[in-house]
Amino acid sequence: MNDTVMFSSASDEWATPQDFFDRLNALFCFTLDPCSTHNNATCRYHFTVQEDGLTQDWGIHRVFMNPPYGREINSWVRKAYKSAELGALVVGLLPARTDTAWWQDYVQPYADVRFLRGRLKFGNAPNPAPFPSALAISWTLKRQEGPHTRQIASTET
Numbered sequence: 001m002n003d004t005v006m007f008s009s010a011s012d013e014w015a016t017p018q019d020f021f022d023r024l025n026a027l028f029c030f031t032l033d034p035c036s037t038h039n040n041a042t043c044r045y046h047f048t049v050q051e052d053g054l055t056q057d058w059g060i061h062r063v064f065m066n067p068p069y070g071r072e073i074n075s076w077v078r079k080a081y082k083s084a085e086l087g088a089l090v091v092g093l094l095p096a097r098t099d100t101a102w103w104q105d106y107v108q109p110y111a112d113v114r115f116l117r118g119r120l121k122f123g124n125a126p127n128p129a130p131f132p133s134a135l136a137i138s139w140t141l142k143r144q145e146g147p148h149t150r151q152i153a154s155t156e157t
Contacts, residue, residue, distance in 0.1 A: 012111075015040040015123035016066045016093060024064065024135075028091055033063035035068065035076065040123075042122040058090070066093040074102040077136070081106045084138055096134040111136035 021042050024030070033046040034053030042064055047053035054075055063083065067076035073094070080090040096115055097103055114135040119128035122151065 017120055017122065018041055020087040021064065021118060024091060026087065028062055028064070030062050030064040032058060032063045032088075032090070034058060034063060034079075036066075036067055041089050042136055054079050058086075060087045061089075063088050063090040064093075065145075069095050074106075077106040080136070081110055084110075089138060090136075091138070092134055092136040094134055095129075096132040107136045112138055 026043070030043050031045055033041050033043040034040065034056065035049075036046045037048055041048075045061070047056050058079075063080070065076065065080055067073055075133075077092065077094070080092050084090050092105065092107075092111070094103075098108070114137065116133045116135070119131070120133050121128050
C-alpha cells in the first residue's frame with residue numbers, strides 16, 4: 001500500500017482492521033456496511049460508492065459505518081443520526097475530531113462515544129493512523145449529563 005496516499009488527504013478511505021471489526025461484530029452482530037468497496041466490505045449487505053449508501057434506506061439494520069474521512073463525513077454522520085431515529089442501530093468508526101461541527105452537531109449530543117486507546121492500523125498500513133479514533137454508538141440515546149465515555153483498546157497501544 002502506498003503510505004504517501006494513505007496518510008494524506010489524497011485518500012479518504014481507511015479500511016477497517018479485520019480483527020477490530022470482528023470484536024465489534026461479536027457484540028453487535030452487524031448486518032450492513034453502507035460505505036465500503038466490494039473488496040473491503042465487512043458485512044454481506046453493503047453499499048459501494050456506486051450504490052451510494054447515503055441515498056439508501058438503512059432500514060432496521062445493525063449498521064457498521066466506517067465512512068470516508070474527507071469533507072463528506074458530515075453527510076455520513078447526519079445519515080447515521082437520521083437512520084438511528086428511524087430504527088437502525090448504527091456504530092460508527094470515526095476520527096476523534098471533537099472540534100468539528102459534525103462531531104458537535106451529530107455525535108456529541110446523540111451518540112454513546114467510546115474513545116479508542118492507541119491508534120488503529122487501517123488496511124495494510126505498516127504504521128498506525130496519524131489521528132485518534134472513536135466509536136459513536138447508536139445515535140438513538142439522547143445523552144444525559146455525566147460521564148458517558150470510556151476507552152476501548154485498539155489493536156495498537
